[in-house]
Amino acid sequence: MTLEVNGRKMAVDTEGDTPLLWVLRDELGLTGTKYGCGLALCGACTVHLDGVATRCCVLPVEAAVGKKITTIEGLAVQEKPHALQALWIKHQVPQCGYCQSGMLMAAASLLAGNPKPTGQQIDAAMTNICRCGTYPRVKAALQEARTIDIRKVPT
Secondary structure (H helix, E strand, O other): OEEEEOOEEEEOOOOOOOEHHHHHHHHOOOOOOOOOOOOOOOOOOEEEEOOEEEEOOOOEHHHHOOOEEEOHHHOOEOOEOOHHHHHHHHOOOOOOOOOHHHHHHHHHHHHHHOOOOOHHHHHHHOOOOOOOOOHHHHHHHHHHHOOOOOOOOOO
């Protein structure tokens, strides 16, 4: 089957019920998307499918055929960090960093659909789990993101 990942067509030879996470990591070498819980609860595996934040650890790869898949590797534009990545650094969001690719993908999807979310909308949309507890820093980065143009999010 053929997938469109980060703007490129990629052929994969795998069973249709294989979770998209494992195809991205093991077949395509895109290891920025992480395995966390395997139940689509923690959000470490968040990617965009047609611009929508989607947890891919339980999503069969066949469900992604014909959709535009964006991983954390595709979030940066022309080798430069995405504006959200720069805000993550500025606000020192990551501690261990394991969950942050999923957090960034969820945040980018939120801002693509709502460039000026309220604090309540941020809380409702950001359901990714961070064992380090960086939620206040994530919220601060997203509140600052409301003041700049983040519309360069890939879809």
